Amino acid sequence: MxxxxxxxxxxxxxxxxxxxxxxxxDALILDLEDSVAPERKxxxxxxxxxxxxxxxxxxxxxxxxxxxxxxxxxxxxxVLGARPDGIMLPKAEGAASVYALVDMMGGVGPPIxxxxxxxxxxxxxxxxxxxxxxxxxxxxxxAEDLPAAIGASAxxxxxxxxxxxxxxxxxxxxxxxxxxxxxxxxxxxPDIADIAGLAxxxxxxxxDGYSGMMAIHPVQVPIINSGFSPxxxxxxxxxxxxxxxxxxxGAGALKLDGRMVDKPHLDxxxxxxxxxx
Numbered sequence: 242m243x244x245x246x247x248x249x250x251x252x253x254x255x256x257x258x259x260x261x262x263x264x265x266x267d268a269l270i271l272d273l274e275d276s277v278a279p280e281r282k283x284x285x286x287x288x289x290x291x292x293x294x295x296x297x298x299x300x301x302x303x304x305x306x307x308x309x310x311x312x313x314x315x316x317x318x319x320v321l322g323a324r325p326d327g328i329m330l331p332k333a334e335g336a337a338s339v340y341a342l343v344d345m346m347g348g349v350g351p352p353i354x355x356x357x358x359x360x361x362x363x364x365x366x367x368x369x370x371x372x373x374x375x376x377x378x379x380x381x382x383x384a385e386d387l388p389a390a391i392g393a394s395a396x397x398x399x400x401x402x403x404x405x406x407x408x409x410x411x412x413x414x415x416x417x418x419x420x421x422x423x424x425x426x427x428x429x430x431p432d433i434a435d436i437a438g439l440a441x442x443x444x445x446x447x448x449d450g451y452s453g454m455m456a457i458h459p460v461q462v463p464i465i466n467s468g469f470s471p472x473x474x475x476x477x478x479x480x481x482x483x484x485x486x487x488x489x490x491g492a493g494a495l496k497l498d499g500r501m502v503d504k505p506h507l508d509x510x511x512x513x514x515x516x517x518x
Contacts, residue, residue, distance in 0.1 A: 242300045244453040246267050246461075247455045248456045249272055249455060250271055251277055251285070253276075255292060260459060261299075266299065266462045267299075268302060269301045271289045271302070272303075273303060274331050282315075286316060287319070289320055291323075302351075304331060305331075308330070321346060324351070326352075327354055328342065329355075330353055330356065333357050335363065335365075336369040336372040336373045337366070339370070353378060354377070354378045355370070356381055357380050357381065359386035360386070370418070371417075371420045371421040371422070378423070379424035380426065384403065387410065401438060424453065426452065428454065430442045433457065433461065443465050447468060452469065453469050475513065476514070479509075479510035481497060482506055483514065485502070
């Protein structure tokens with residue numbers, strides 16, 4: 242499953258599912274948590290199960306409710322039989338939460354995408370996901386629940402950049418994902434109207450090592466896909482590095498276009514080319 246763009250869709254708005262599917266997103270996140278009022282959750286479960294049972298053309302994950310409440314069991318009972326492509330786990334607190342979810346699914350189930358930074362305790366567990374690599378679809382974070390949990394007034398500065406504590410959490414999630422060998426998924430950009438800001442945010446995410454990000458509206462999807470896709474010049478340069486090493490007869494470093502390149506450059510070039518397949 243490609244992970245450039247993952248589009249949230251409220252589970253109790255099934256009329257939006259076809260539009261979301263046609264948005265160009267790499268995957269949909271059908272939501273049973275924050276975007277669905279408590280009294281609407283049964284209807285949302287039924288709508289998601291019906292959609293998943295159909296001939297869907299885009300991978301679909303389901304964001305269930307936190308394991309600490311009573312809703313997660315009902316969520317799983319409703320949707321697992323319809324074979325979702327993944328389960329998004331909110332309020333995850335490291336490998337222990339993943340183990341608990343796998344156990345709730347009977348020891349087998351679709352891959353899990355934890356939201357790994359929504360509680361203070363979760364921040365200290367970001368290195369533990371490498372224990373459960375085989376159960377993961379990736380790792381993502383959020384900048385809304387954590388400040389609420391600790392009584393912070395905001396997670397962003399006036400210019401939209403993250404304050405120091407949340408910049409740290411973003412970085413730790415990034416490294417936690419790479420330590421586990423799974424895609425690092427950037428969190429949402431909340432200002433739907435700010436297309437230029439979204440483009441800059443996506444570019445920064447890819448620059449830093451994120452493989453994609455979550456979207457909250459279909460209009461964001463093309464910008465995100467573009468931001469997390471290499472350009473023609475970047476692809477050509479990566480191919481040139483691979484070709485140069487293959488022709489070098491086993492050189493550990495070589496000169497290309499006037500610059501020295503070595504194994505880290507080769508590894509990065511191979512990863513970029515592999516992401517295109």
